[in-house]
Amino acid sequence: MNLIPGAVRRAAIAAVFMTVPVTAFSEQAPSVDYFSLDNGLEVVVIPDRRAPVVTHMLWYKVGSADEDPGKSGIAHFFEHLMFKGTTNHAPGEFSARVAEVGGRENAFTSYDYTAYYQQVAPTELRTMMEFEADRMVNLVLTDEVIGPERDVIIEERNSRVENDPSSLLSEEVSATLYQNHPYRIPVIGWMHEIEQLNREDAIDFYKRYYAPNNAVLVVAGDVDPGEVREMATEIYGKIPRGPKLEERVRPTEPEQNTKRTVQLTDDRVAVPSFSKRWVVPSYRTAEPGEAEALDIFSEVLGGGLRSRIYQELIVKQGIASSAGAFYQGVSLDDTSFGVYGSPRGEATLEQVEKAIDAEIAKIVDEGVTQDEVEKAKKRYLRSMIFARDDQSGMARIYGSALTTGSTVEDVAKWTDRIREVTPEAVQKVAKKYLDDRRSVAGYLLPEEAN
Amino acid sequence: MNLIPGAVRRAAIAAVFMTVPVTAFSEQAPSVDYFSLDNGLEVVVIPDRRAPVVTHMLWYKVGSADEDPGKSGIAHFFEHLMFKGTTNHAPGEFSARVAEVGGRENAFTSYDYTAYYQQVAPTELRTMMEFEADRMVNLVLTDEVIGPERDVIIEERNSRVENDPSSLLSEEVSATLYQNHPYRIPVIGWMHEIEQLNREDAIDFYKRYYAPNNAVLVVAGDVDPGEVREMATEIYGKIPRGPKLEERVRPTEPEQNTKRTVQLTDDRVAVPSFSKRWVVPSYRTAEPGEAEALDIFSEVLGGGLRSRIYQELIVKQGIASSAGAFYQGVSLDDTSFGVYGSPRGEATLEQVEKAIDAEIAKIVDEGVTQDEVEKAKKRYLRSMIFARDDQSGMARIYGSALTTGSTVEDVAKWTDRIREVTPEAVQKVAKKYLDDRRSVAGYLLPEEAN
Numbered sequence: 001m002n003l004i005p006g007a008v009r010r011a012a013i014a015a016v017f018m019t020v021p022v023t024a025f026s027e028q029a030p031s032v033d034y035f036s037l038d039n040g041l042e043v044v045v046i047p048d049r050r051a052p053v054v055t056h057m058l059w060y061k062v063g064s065a066d067e068d069p070g071k072s073g074i075a076h077f078f079e080h081l082m083f084k085g086t087t088n089h090a091p092g093e094f095s096a097r098v099a100e101v102g103g104r105e106n107a108f109t110s111y112d113y114t115a116y117y118q119q120v121a122p123t124e125l126r127t128m129m130e131f132e133a134d135r136m137v138n139l140v141l142t143d144e145v146i147g148p149e150r151d152v153i154i155e156e157r158n159s160r161v162e163n164d165p166s167s168l169l170s171e172e173v174s175a176t177l178y179q180n181h182p183y184r185i186p187v188i189g190w191m192h193e194i195e196q197l198n199r200e201d202a203i204d205f206y207k208r209y210y211a212p213n214n215a216v217l218v219v220a221g222d223v224d225p226g227e228v229r230e231m232a233t234e235i236y237g238k239i240p241r242g243p244k245l246e247e248r249v250r251p252t253e254p255e256q257n258t259k260r261t262v263q264l265t266d267d268r269v270a271v272p273s274f275s276k277r278w279v280v281p282s283y284r285t286a287e288p289g290e291a292e293a294l295d296i297f298s299e300v301l302g303g304g305l306r307s308r309i310y311q312e313l314i315v316k317q318g319i320a321s322s323a324g325a326f327y328q329g330v331s332l333d334d335t336s337f338g339v340y341g342s343p344r345g346e347a348t349l350e351q352v353e354k355a356i357d358a359e360i361a362k363i364v365d366e367g368v369t370q371d372e373v374e375k376a377k378k379r380y381l382r383s384m385i386f387a388r389d390d391q392s393g394m395a396r397i398y399g400s401a402l403t404t405g406s407t408v409e410d411v412a413k414w415t416d417r418i419r420e421v422t423p424e425a426v427q428k429v430a431k432k433y434l435d436d437r438r439s440v441a442g443y444l445l446p447e448e449a450n
Numbered sequence: 451m452n453l454i455p456g457a458v459r460r461a462a463i464a465a466v467f468m469t470v471p472v473t474a475f476s477e478q479a480p481s482v483d484y485f486s487l488d489n490g491l492e493v494v495v496i497p498d499r500r501a502p503v504v505t506h507m508l509w510y511k512v513g514s515a516d517e518d519p520g521k522s523g524i525a526h527f528f529e530h531l532m533f534k535g536t537t538n539h540a541p542g543e544f545s546a547r548v549a550e551v552g553g554r555e556n557a558f559t560s561y562d563y564t565a566y567y568q569q570v571a572p573t574e575l576r577t578m579m580e581f582e583a584d585r586m587v588n589l590v591l592t593d594e595v596i597g598p599e600r601d602v603i604i605e606e607r608n609s610r611v612e613n614d615p616s617s618l619l620s621e622e623v624s625a626t627l628y629q630n631h632p633y634r635i636p637v638i639g640w641m642h643e644i645e646q647l648n649r650e651d652a653i654d655f656y657k658r659y660y661a662p663n664n665a666v667l668v669v670a671g672d673v674d675p676g677e678v679r680e681m682a683t684e685i686y687g688k689i690p691r692g693p694k695l696e697e698r699v700r701p702t703e704p705e706q707n708t709k710r711t712v713q714l715t716d717d718r719v720a721v722p723s724f725s726k727r728w729v730v731p732s733y734r735t736a737e738p739g740e741a742e743a744l745d746i747f748s749e750v751l752g753g754g755l756r757s758r759i760y761q762e763l764i765v766k767q768g769i770a771s772s773a774g775a776f777y778q779g780v781s782l783d784d785t786s787f788g789v790y791g792s793p794r795g796e797a798t799l800e801q802v803e804k805a806i807d808a809e810i811a812k813i814v815d816e817g818v819t820q821d822e823v824e825k826a827k828k829r830y831l832r833s834m835i836f837a838r839d840d841q842s843g844m845a846r847i848y849g850s851a852l853t854t855g856s857t858v859e860d861v862a863k864w865t866d867r868i869r870e871v872t873p874e875a876v877q878k879v880a881k882k883y884l885d886d887r888r889s890v891a892g893y894l895l896p897e898e899a900n
Contacts, residue, residue, distance in 0.1 A: 069519055069632075069700070069701045070699070070700070070701040070702075072630075072701075168707045168708075169707075169708060171704075172629065172706070172707060172708040172710075175629035175630075176626050176629075176710060179622065179625035179626075179634070180522075180625075180635070180640060182519075184629070185630070190630060190704035191704065191705070192702065192704060192705075193701070193704075249520070250519070250520070251519045251520040251522075251643070252520075252642065254640035254641065254642060254643075255641070255642075256622070257618045257619075257622060257714055258618075258619060258622040258712045258713055258714045259712075259713045259714075259715075260622075260626060260710065260711060260712050260713070261710060261711045262708045262709075262710050263708055263709045263710070264707055264708045264709075265709075265887065437715065
């Protein structure tokens, strides 16, 4: 029996295909409480008294990039299994309770973390903690549970990837971009490996990774930090520490020497599109200031309506229907920087590619202006403020930061570090990392174009 | 102290960069003795009385594709370490003995196996067995041994890969071709991972993989099978069985959907070159008859002077200085089929690529002739006879077959199965596997071409 509301399942599905975007943080970091329980559980409490609502999130420091070779998809599969029954609660009981009290819940799996959350009235916080703590250790993992849920995941992959040429292409661009690191492998897993996942894999995964010493609890909302601490200590504190986990050291990229392309031609494609990606450092792996500069570079180059790519390709030349840039900086290991675009009207994909390349080359060669950088920072910081306005957005910032090697202090100083980015720093990272000789371009083409 | 003769070291180095070509086998398979010792060691004895020489080869069922993630290069590194001292013999003593008696020795590491061999007078066989059995268990692995040898490997990689653009390109073509399988990773290892290999890795590798139950002994030459059996039982038989090894199941490829290119532009390149590869089944993974058909297809398409590619591109059109096809069928898992070419005179790389593509398309569309297939079989079988003439070639055929999932019976029936290949079978594999939409092309370009 699966009582998880459709909306939750859909949201969980969506989250699989992207790193949760955490390009957002409040201009004034709120004062947060941060502490650890004796069993190793880290706790962050973020007071937000504006409404009688609390967000309760439990983050595990395990994602698809931690999976054993040949077991791709197990992290995401396990996220689904967490909605099954425990020795204390029937399958779906937790979700039913959330719905009953008018709350919302969700879960998502990424390369580096898996998270579960509920948003409810503060009076329900204790119940949420009890349910969440219960499924950290008491999950019932029988073949009767595993088999049907695996079919659900297979169907999910069918509808979201196999039937979507752009997803198929995106997977193979990643598999080409990363030659050694597991970010090469899709979060949802390769179909042929998902099909083989079994009870033993699930139990092994659960025992290894689902433990207080591998988790971060984030509570944001209309709560008293002292009370949250007491409650967490009482409920989560009684769970014994799990096995000592090895450091999360994954194979890293060799020096890359080649320019690569990946092309998918499919009769289901209506409009061609182009993307190009590079391996670049993340907030955790970058030299000081580089990740912040990459964020501002991404903003200047292709972050929304005021960006160079938008202004040049869409407004001025009118050759693209969409185009932009992205940087996934919140990542445990080296991550990627990308650009993308789709032609409009009579324009060709080649024109779009060349125009984007030209914008990058211009920044590499001539740099960016002080004014541009300041405006980009403002836009970037404003988006942080918007996120702060959303309680769960705030909780997500802390959860994703703490599960990808950053600290509460890093989060607190984030806005200041963004403010320190200079035009020189932007040009420097552009020059250093966006080398065309080490790029991977993806081309999605309609059948007739061949 | 390193007493390994330079020639041996050089030969060992060379072998790292290719799967040992085993496109060769005697037309009449000789009668061989095959048996296993109680400790699991498999033994093949191949009588060859033509000269007073014996080839003694020990094959381990471990290669680079068995390495743990992040430990690339350890299999090959370990091959080097096997030439160091044991508790019974000083470093270099074994090699010195081989040289002293006028023998030859060599060692090589591939994706699927690591092998050691000596060719000596039959009177020396016992001594070779004693030395070889000794280093299976008594190797001395101290930091004093590991450190300097790691520097040797680093230098080896520097000179053979880092300073050779075609090797760098070839590595990244493989890393692009295989999206999930460890054949993606170079046998010699990624530089940044080689640099981290240490004593603990070496000891772990030795304990796991160097044991009689993970090895195949091949003795070919002027010997009496009964005597070899006695000798092997006496010398190798006393080594205790090692830990039970898991089946060699590696991550397999997902369905591939894209056409990819990998391009390296380098000012050290004088003549541009082109290659294209596809993932295809190996002798172990293919449907019955497919691997044999792929071998004959490779012969018809681009195996030497009578092949279609050679005749068309080099003889008739005169646009290529070199061009051909290859299939690495002796492989534990799905392997690759490839074509390559370099332009000549005023011809462009594009012309060469198009001409090769055209030859493939012609076979896919129109098939091959009976006459062509018969001639290709003859050439193929003749090359087997040449190999048979070389005692160590024969030993290599058995060693590589038995360490990649084939049996002695498979080897014995190989020529018959090759004879059964039909023109229809060749066209069928060409059509089934050489789909351009799932190919990876490599381009090696001189700097000015950009």
